[in-house]
Protein backbone atom coordinates (compact mmCIF):
# COMPACT_ATOMS: atom_id res chain seq x y z
CA UNK A 42 0.00 0.00 0.00
CA UNK A 43 1.17 3.51 -0.79
CA UNK A 44 0.98 6.38 1.68
CA UNK A 45 1.27 9.93 0.29
CA UNK A 46 0.85 13.11 2.32
CA UNK A 47 -0.89 16.30 1.23
CA UNK A 48 1.31 18.90 -0.48
CA UNK A 49 2.83 21.29 2.06
CA UNK A 50 2.87 18.71 4.85
CA UNK A 51 5.76 19.76 7.15
CA UNK A 52 8.42 17.20 8.06
CA UNK A 53 10.90 17.87 10.84
CA UNK A 54 13.17 16.57 13.56
CA UNK A 55 13.09 17.63 17.22
CA UNK A 56 15.50 18.14 20.11
CA UNK A 57 15.56 20.10 23.40
CA UNK A 58 18.20 22.36 24.91
CA UNK A 59 19.20 20.49 28.07
CA UNK A 60 19.19 17.14 26.28
CA UNK A 61 21.74 18.07 23.60
CA UNK A 62 23.53 21.35 24.25
CA UNK A 63 26.06 20.74 27.02
CA UNK A 64 28.06 23.91 27.71
CA UNK A 65 26.17 24.00 30.97
CA UNK A 66 28.17 26.83 32.58
CA UNK A 67 29.39 28.66 29.51
CA UNK A 68 28.96 32.26 28.46
CA UNK A 69 26.80 33.24 31.37
CA UNK A 70 24.33 30.33 31.51
CA UNK A 71 23.00 29.83 35.03
CA UNK A 72 22.05 26.42 36.45
CA UNK A 73 18.59 25.11 35.66
CA UNK A 74 16.50 22.74 37.75
CA UNK A 75 17.85 19.92 35.62
CA UNK A 76 21.47 20.74 36.52
CA UNK A 77 20.55 20.62 40.18
CA UNK A 78 18.41 17.51 39.85
CA UNK A 79 20.88 15.50 37.76
CA UNK A 80 23.76 16.37 40.07
CA UNK A 81 21.89 15.13 43.11
CA UNK A 82 22.94 11.49 43.62
CA UNK A 83 20.26 8.89 43.00
CA UNK A 84 18.11 10.95 40.65
CA UNK A 85 19.49 9.97 37.24
CA UNK A 86 20.60 6.54 36.10
CA UNK A 87 24.39 6.10 36.32
CA UNK A 88 24.65 9.67 37.66
CA UNK A 89 24.51 11.06 34.10
CA UNK A 90 24.12 14.82 33.64
CA UNK A 91 23.65 17.21 30.72
CA UNK A 92 27.01 18.94 31.33
CA UNK A 93 28.32 17.86 27.93
CA UNK A 94 25.39 15.95 26.38
CA UNK A 95 25.89 15.89 22.59
CA UNK A 96 27.94 19.11 22.83
CA UNK A 97 25.57 20.76 20.38
CA UNK A 98 26.50 24.13 21.91
CA UNK A 99 29.83 23.82 20.11
CA UNK A 100 28.84 21.54 17.24
CA UNK A 101 25.66 23.23 16.09
CA UNK A 102 27.17 23.93 12.66
CA UNK A 103 27.83 20.25 12.07
CA UNK A 104 24.30 19.48 13.28
CA UNK A 105 22.73 22.02 10.93
CA UNK A 106 24.71 20.43 8.09
CA UNK A 107 23.35 17.01 9.09
CA UNK A 108 19.74 18.25 8.98
CA UNK A 109 20.41 19.81 5.61
CA UNK A 110 22.10 16.72 4.17
CA UNK A 111 19.18 14.59 5.29
CA UNK A 112 16.80 17.01 3.54
CA UNK A 113 14.74 17.63 6.68
CA UNK A 114 12.74 20.84 6.08
CA UNK A 115 12.05 21.89 9.71
CA UNK A 116 13.92 21.71 13.01
CA UNK A 117 12.29 21.89 16.43
CA UNK A 118 14.72 22.93 19.17
CA UNK A 119 14.24 24.74 22.47
CA UNK A 120 15.64 27.97 23.85
CA UNK A 121 17.31 27.62 27.25
CA UNK A 122 15.83 30.23 29.56
CA UNK A 123 18.94 30.16 31.87
CA UNK A 124 21.16 31.10 28.91
CA UNK A 125 19.01 34.05 27.90
CA UNK A 126 17.95 35.40 31.31
CA UNK A 127 20.32 33.75 33.81
CA UNK A 128 18.58 35.40 36.76
CA UNK A 129 15.19 34.13 35.57
CA UNK A 130 13.97 37.74 35.44
CA UNK A 131 15.63 41.01 34.52
CA UNK A 132 18.99 41.23 32.80
CA UNK A 133 19.25 39.63 29.37
CA UNK A 134 22.52 37.81 28.59
CA UNK A 135 23.65 38.93 25.09
CA UNK A 136 25.86 35.85 24.72
CA UNK A 137 22.86 33.60 25.27
CA UNK A 138 20.90 35.37 22.56
CA UNK A 139 23.99 35.31 20.32
CA UNK A 140 24.20 31.51 20.45
CA UNK A 141 20.60 31.20 19.25
CA UNK A 142 21.24 33.90 16.63
CA UNK A 143 23.99 31.73 15.21
CA UNK A 144 21.74 28.67 15.33
CA UNK A 145 18.68 30.33 13.80
CA UNK A 146 20.67 32.14 11.10
CA UNK A 147 22.55 28.94 10.29
CA UNK A 148 19.28 27.05 9.92
CA UNK A 149 17.77 29.72 7.69
CA UNK A 150 20.90 29.84 5.51
CA UNK A 151 20.61 26.07 5.12
CA UNK A 152 16.98 26.45 4.08
CA UNK A 153 15.67 24.81 7.28
CA UNK A 154 12.61 26.21 9.03
CA UNK A 155 13.19 26.83 12.77
CA UNK A 156 10.27 25.66 14.92
CA UNK A 157 11.35 26.55 18.47
CA UNK A 158 9.94 25.78 21.89
CA UNK A 159 10.37 28.41 24.60
CA UNK A 160 10.27 26.05 27.55
CA UNK A 161 11.40 22.45 27.52
CA UNK A 162 11.80 22.07 31.29
CA UNK A 163 15.05 23.91 32.06
CA UNK A 164 13.67 26.42 34.56
CA UNK A 165 16.39 28.69 35.99
CA UNK A 166 17.18 27.25 39.43
CA UNK A 167 16.83 30.70 41.03
CA UNK A 168 13.15 30.65 40.09
CA UNK A 169 12.69 27.18 41.54
CA UNK A 170 14.24 28.47 44.75
CA UNK A 171 11.43 31.03 44.83
CA UNK A 172 8.75 28.35 44.45
CA UNK A 173 9.07 27.35 40.78
CA UNK A 174 5.80 26.59 39.05
CA UNK A 175 3.97 26.37 42.37
CA UNK A 176 4.34 30.16 42.48
CA UNK A 177 2.03 32.33 40.41
CA UNK A 178 4.93 34.72 39.78
CA UNK A 179 6.66 32.14 37.60
CA UNK A 180 3.83 32.33 35.07
CA UNK A 181 4.43 36.06 34.66
CA UNK A 182 8.21 35.64 34.52
CA UNK A 183 7.77 33.06 31.79
CA UNK A 184 5.63 35.47 29.79
CA UNK A 185 8.26 38.21 30.21
CA UNK A 186 10.95 35.83 28.94
CA UNK A 187 8.72 34.74 26.04
CA UNK A 188 8.17 38.35 25.01
CA UNK A 189 11.91 39.05 25.05
CA UNK A 190 12.78 36.04 22.92
CA UNK A 191 9.98 36.73 20.46
CA UNK A 192 10.94 40.37 20.13
CA UNK A 193 14.46 39.32 19.23
CA UNK A 194 13.72 36.43 16.86
CA UNK A 195 10.29 37.00 15.33
CA UNK A 196 11.73 38.87 12.38
CA UNK A 197 13.06 35.46 11.30
CA UNK A 198 10.97 32.86 13.12
CA UNK A 199 7.20 32.50 12.67
CA UNK A 200 6.29 29.12 14.27
CA UNK A 201 6.49 28.97 18.05
CA UNK A 202 5.68 26.51 20.83
CA UNK A 203 5.23 27.98 24.30
CA UNK A 204 5.61 25.04 26.68
CA UNK A 205 6.59 21.43 26.09
CA UNK A 206 4.49 18.87 27.97
CA UNK A 207 3.20 20.76 31.02
CA UNK A 208 1.97 17.36 32.30
CA UNK A 209 5.54 16.18 32.72
CA UNK A 210 6.55 19.32 34.58
CA UNK A 211 3.66 19.18 37.03
CA UNK A 212 3.15 15.42 37.39
CA UNK A 213 6.65 13.95 37.08
CA UNK A 214 8.26 17.06 38.57
CA UNK A 215 5.93 18.06 41.42
CA UNK A 216 3.66 15.05 42.05
CA UNK A 217 5.80 11.94 41.57
CA UNK A 218 9.17 13.58 42.10
CA UNK A 219 10.97 11.53 39.47
CA UNK A 220 11.90 14.54 37.28
CA UNK A 221 13.21 17.96 38.30
CA UNK A 222 12.56 19.54 40.72
CA UNK A 223 11.81 16.22 42.45
CA UNK A 224 8.83 17.28 44.58
CA UNK A 225 6.16 14.78 45.71
CA UNK A 226 3.08 16.72 46.61
CA UNK A 227 -0.39 16.77 45.04
CA UNK A 228 -1.09 20.33 46.08
CA UNK A 229 2.19 21.52 44.55
CA UNK A 230 1.31 19.62 41.36
CA UNK A 231 -2.16 21.18 41.31
CA UNK A 232 -0.73 24.68 41.57
CA UNK A 233 1.99 23.93 39.03
CA UNK A 234 -0.63 22.65 36.57
CA UNK A 235 -2.64 25.82 36.88
CA UNK A 236 0.37 28.14 36.70
CA UNK A 237 1.69 26.36 33.62
CA UNK A 238 -1.65 26.94 31.91
CA UNK A 239 -1.61 30.55 33.03
CA UNK A 240 2.02 30.99 31.97
CA UNK A 241 1.12 29.66 28.53
CA UNK A 242 -1.79 32.11 28.15
CA UNK A 243 0.20 35.08 29.42
CA UNK A 244 3.06 34.11 27.11
CA UNK A 245 0.80 33.91 24.05
CA UNK A 246 -0.37 37.46 24.71
CA UNK A 247 3.16 38.74 25.37
CA UNK A 248 4.37 37.04 22.19
CA UNK A 249 1.64 38.54 20.02
CA UNK A 250 2.42 41.98 21.50
CA UNK A 251 6.15 41.61 20.82
CA UNK A 252 5.86 39.96 17.40
CA UNK A 253 7.38 41.66 14.38
CA UNK A 254 5.06 39.78 12.03
CA UNK A 255 2.06 37.47 12.44
CA UNK A 256 3.09 34.29 14.26
CA UNK A 257 1.77 30.76 14.48
CA UNK A 258 1.76 29.87 18.17
CA UNK A 259 0.81 26.64 19.94
CA UNK A 260 1.46 24.60 23.06
CA UNK A 261 2.71 21.00 23.01
CA UNK A 262 0.91 18.41 25.15
CA UNK A 263 1.91 14.81 25.72
CA UNK A 264 -1.30 12.94 25.09
CA UNK A 265 -2.01 9.23 25.12
CA UNK A 266 -5.11 7.31 24.14
CA UNK A 267 -6.36 5.55 27.27
CA UNK A 268 -8.00 2.11 27.36
CA UNK A 269 -9.34 0.04 30.23
CA UNK A 270 -7.71 -3.34 30.81
CA UNK A 271 -11.15 -4.99 30.94
CA UNK A 272 -14.86 -4.29 30.71
CA UNK A 273 -15.27 -4.36 34.50
CA UNK A 274 -16.81 -1.23 35.97
CA UNK A 275 -13.75 -0.66 38.17
CA UNK A 276 -11.36 -0.79 35.24
CA UNK A 277 -13.62 1.43 33.14
CA UNK A 278 -13.70 4.00 35.92
CA UNK A 279 -9.92 3.78 36.29
CA UNK A 280 -9.50 4.46 32.57
CA UNK A 281 -11.93 7.36 32.75
CA UNK A 282 -9.98 8.93 35.62
CA UNK A 283 -6.62 8.32 34.02
CA UNK A 284 -7.81 10.04 30.84
CA UNK A 285 -8.64 13.06 32.98
CA UNK A 286 -5.25 12.97 34.67
CA UNK A 287 -3.25 12.40 31.50
CA UNK A 288 -5.20 14.33 28.86
CA UNK A 289 -8.22 16.35 29.92
CA UNK A 290 -6.56 18.20 32.80
CA UNK A 291 -4.59 19.93 30.05
CA UNK A 292 -6.87 19.88 27.01
CA UNK A 293 -10.03 21.09 28.76
CA UNK A 294 -8.76 24.28 30.41
CA UNK A 295 -6.78 25.31 27.32
CA UNK A 296 -9.43 24.51 24.72
CA UNK A 297 -12.73 24.60 26.62
CA UNK A 298 -12.03 26.83 29.60
CA UNK A 299 -12.93 24.25 32.27
CA UNK A 300 -11.22 21.81 34.59
CA UNK A 301 -12.85 18.38 34.60
CA UNK A 302 -14.84 18.22 37.87
CA UNK A 303 -13.45 14.79 38.70
CA UNK A 304 -9.92 16.21 38.95
CA UNK A 305 -10.90 17.78 42.27
CA UNK A 306 -13.61 15.34 43.31
CA UNK A 307 -11.99 12.00 42.54
CA UNK A 308 -8.30 12.72 42.12
CA UNK A 309 -7.90 15.31 44.87
CA UNK A 310 -6.40 18.19 42.88
CA UNK A 311 -6.83 21.61 44.53
CA UNK A 312 -6.40 24.64 42.33
CA UNK A 313 -5.40 28.06 43.71
CA UNK A 314 -8.23 30.17 45.14
CA UNK A 315 -9.89 32.30 42.48
CA UNK A 316 -8.42 30.22 39.64
CA UNK A 317 -11.60 30.75 37.61
CA UNK A 318 -10.54 34.34 37.00
CA UNK A 319 -7.55 33.09 35.00
CA UNK A 320 -9.62 31.09 32.53
CA UNK A 321 -9.98 33.87 29.92
CA UNK A 322 -6.18 34.24 29.89
CA UNK A 323 -5.62 30.48 29.70
CA UNK A 324 -7.96 30.16 26.71
CA UNK A 325 -6.22 32.91 24.72
CA UNK A 326 -6.60 31.64 21.15
CA UNK A 327 -3.67 29.81 19.58
CA UNK A 328 -3.01 28.66 16.03
CA UNK A 329 -2.28 24.99 16.49
CA UNK A 330 -1.97 22.21 19.04
CA UNK A 331 1.30 20.32 19.29
CA UNK A 332 1.07 16.67 20.29
CA UNK A 333 3.81 14.40 21.54
CA UNK A 334 2.77 10.77 21.33
CA UNK A 335 4.76 7.61 21.89
CA UNK A 336 2.36 4.96 23.17
CA UNK A 337 -1.12 4.34 24.53
CA UNK A 338 -2.05 3.72 28.17
CA UNK A 339 -3.89 0.62 29.35
CA UNK A 340 -5.01 0.90 32.97
CA UNK A 341 -6.73 -1.25 35.57
CA UNK A 342 -8.22 -0.60 38.97
CA UNK A 343 -5.69 -1.16 41.72
CA UNK A 344 -6.57 -0.36 45.34
CA UNK A 345 -2.88 0.02 46.19
CA UNK A 346 -2.06 2.10 43.11
CA UNK A 347 -0.16 5.35 43.57
CA UNK A 348 -0.79 8.27 43.28
CA UNK A 349 -4.32 7.15 42.34
CA UNK A 350 -6.19 3.88 42.69
CA UNK A 351 -5.16 2.36 39.40
CA UNK A 352 -2.06 1.06 37.68
CA UNK A 353 -0.73 0.62 34.16
CA UNK A 354 -0.68 -2.77 32.49
CA UNK A 355 1.39 -4.00 29.58
CA UNK A 356 -0.83 -6.09 27.30
CA UNK A 357 0.90 -9.26 26.16
CA UNK A 358 1.50 -10.15 22.53
CA UNK A 359 2.50 -6.61 21.51
CA UNK A 360 5.86 -5.07 20.70
CA UNK A 361 7.69 -2.99 23.25
CA UNK A 362 10.53 -0.52 22.94
CA UNK A 363 12.96 0.05 25.80
CA UNK A 364 10.35 2.47 27.13
CA UNK A 365 6.78 1.70 26.14
CA UNK A 366 4.37 -0.39 24.11
CA UNK A 367 4.49 0.27 20.37
CA UNK A 368 0.89 1.17 19.65
CA UNK A 369 0.32 3.02 16.37
CA UNK A 370 -3.42 2.42 16.63
CA UNK A 371 -3.28 4.53 19.80
CA UNK A 372 -2.10 7.54 17.78
CA UNK A 373 -4.94 7.06 15.30
CA UNK A 374 -7.52 6.73 18.09
CA UNK A 375 -6.13 9.77 19.87
CA UNK A 376 -6.29 11.97 16.77
CA UNK A 377 -9.85 10.92 15.93
CA UNK A 378 -10.90 11.59 19.51
CA UNK A 379 -9.30 15.05 19.49
CA UNK A 380 -11.18 15.97 16.33
CA UNK A 381 -14.41 14.72 17.89
CA UNK A 382 -14.07 16.45 21.25
CA UNK A 383 -12.14 19.70 20.66
CA UNK A 384 -12.25 22.66 18.30
CA UNK A 385 -8.94 22.26 16.44
CA UNK A 386 -7.94 23.68 13.06
CA UNK A 387 -4.33 22.56 13.03
CA UNK A 388 -2.34 19.87 14.79
CA UNK A 389 1.38 19.17 14.60
CA UNK A 390 2.86 15.96 15.87
CA UNK A 391 5.79 17.66 17.58
CA UNK A 392 7.37 14.42 18.84
CA UNK A 393 7.14 10.75 17.96
CA UNK A 394 9.88 8.16 18.00
CA UNK A 395 11.27 5.22 19.90
CA UNK A 396 14.20 3.96 21.93
CA UNK A 397 15.37 0.57 20.72
CA UNK A 398 18.75 -0.99 21.33
CA UNK A 399 21.03 -0.01 18.48
CA UNK A 400 24.73 0.03 17.91
CA UNK A 401 27.34 0.62 15.25
CA UNK A 402 28.26 -2.38 13.10
CA UNK A 403 31.78 -3.02 11.86
CA UNK A 404 30.96 -1.29 8.57
CA UNK A 405 29.99 1.86 10.54
CA UNK A 406 26.27 1.39 9.93
CA UNK A 407 23.50 1.48 12.51
CA UNK A 408 20.85 -1.00 11.38
CA UNK A 409 17.93 0.21 13.46
CA UNK A 410 15.21 -1.58 11.53
CA UNK A 411 12.85 -1.72 14.53
CA UNK A 412 12.89 2.06 14.70
CA UNK A 413 12.08 2.25 10.97
CA UNK A 414 9.20 -0.15 11.51
CA UNK A 415 7.90 1.94 14.41
CA UNK A 416 8.12 5.20 12.46
CA UNK A 417 6.46 3.67 9.42
CA UNK A 418 3.60 2.27 11.52
CA UNK A 419 3.01 5.55 13.36
CA UNK A 420 3.25 7.70 10.25
CA UNK A 421 0.80 5.37 8.49
CA UNK A 422 -1.60 5.72 11.45
CA UNK A 423 -1.30 9.49 11.29
CA UNK A 424 -1.95 9.38 7.54
CA UNK A 425 -5.10 7.38 8.11
CA UNK A 426 -6.31 10.01 10.59
CA UNK A 427 -5.65 12.77 8.04
CA UNK A 428 -7.67 10.79 5.48
CA UNK A 429 -10.48 10.81 8.02
CA UNK A 430 -10.40 14.56 8.40
CA UNK A 431 -7.99 15.26 11.28
CA UNK A 432 -6.06 18.44 10.43
CA UNK A 433 -2.50 17.21 11.04
CA UNK A 434 -0.16 19.67 9.32
CA UNK A 435 3.24 18.28 10.16
CA UNK A 436 5.31 15.60 11.90
CA UNK A 437 8.56 15.88 13.88
CA UNK A 438 10.56 12.80 14.72
CA UNK A 439 12.02 12.55 18.22
CA UNK A 440 14.88 12.87 18.02
CA UNK A 441 17.37 14.25 15.55
CA UNK A 442 20.12 12.67 17.62
CA UNK A 443 20.68 10.47 20.67
CA UNK A 444 20.61 12.57 23.82
CA UNK A 445 20.18 12.89 27.58
CA UNK A 446 16.92 11.07 28.23
CA UNK A 447 16.15 12.81 31.52
CA UNK A 448 16.21 10.47 34.55
CA UNK A 449 17.38 7.59 32.33
CA UNK A 450 20.47 9.54 31.24
CA UNK A 451 22.26 8.28 28.14
CA UNK A 452 20.95 4.73 28.51
CA UNK A 453 18.12 5.27 26.01
CA UNK A 454 18.76 6.23 22.39
CA UNK A 455 15.92 7.98 20.59
CA UNK A 456 18.00 9.51 17.79
CA UNK A 457 17.86 8.91 14.06
CA UNK A 458 21.48 10.01 14.25
CA UNK A 459 23.76 8.01 16.56
CA UNK A 460 26.00 9.82 19.04
CA UNK A 461 29.17 7.90 19.80
CA UNK A 462 29.62 8.91 23.44
CA UNK A 463 32.85 6.91 23.64
CA UNK A 464 34.41 8.44 20.53
CA UNK A 465 34.43 12.20 20.67
CA UNK A 466 30.64 12.38 20.27
CA UNK A 467 30.90 11.44 16.62
CA UNK A 468 27.61 11.67 14.72
CA UNK A 469 26.70 8.56 12.69
CA UNK A 470 23.66 8.54 10.43
CA UNK A 471 21.41 5.60 11.36
CA UNK A 472 19.44 3.65 8.77
CA UNK A 473 16.28 5.24 10.20
CA UNK A 474 17.57 8.70 9.25
CA UNK A 475 18.10 7.53 5.66
CA UNK A 476 14.61 6.05 5.66
CA UNK A 477 13.14 9.29 7.06
CA UNK A 478 15.04 11.31 4.47
CA UNK A 479 13.61 9.15 1.68
CA UNK A 480 10.11 9.45 3.17
CA UNK A 481 10.40 13.24 3.14
CA UNK A 482 11.66 13.23 -0.44
CA UNK A 483 8.72 11.13 -1.58
CA UNK A 484 6.27 12.77 0.85
CA UNK A 485 5.31 9.23 1.86
CA UNK A 486 6.29 5.61 1.26
CA UNK A 487 5.21 2.17 0.15
CA UNK A 488 4.51 0.09 3.24
CA UNK A 489 6.82 -2.83 3.79
CA UNK A 490 8.08 -4.93 6.66
CA UNK A 491 11.32 -3.80 8.20
CA UNK A 492 11.18 -6.41 10.93
CA UNK A 493 11.74 -9.00 8.26
CA UNK A 494 14.06 -7.02 6.07
CA UNK A 495 16.47 -4.50 7.59
CA UNK A 496 16.69 -1.29 5.61
Ligand code: FCB
Nearest residue numbers: 057205206263439446455
Ligand atom coordinates in the same frame (compact mmCIF):
# COMPACT_ATOMS: atom_id res chain seq x y z
C1 FCB B 1 9.12 13.47 25.85
C2 FCB B 1 10.02 14.68 25.99
C3 FCB B 1 11.31 14.59 25.23
C4 FCB B 1 11.87 13.18 25.21
C5 FCB B 1 10.81 12.16 24.86
C6 FCB B 1 11.33 10.74 24.79
O1 FCB B 1 8.34 13.37 26.99
O2 FCB B 1 9.37 15.86 25.59
O3 FCB B 1 12.19 15.54 25.76
O4 FCB B 1 12.53 12.91 26.38
O5 FCB B 1 9.75 12.25 25.75
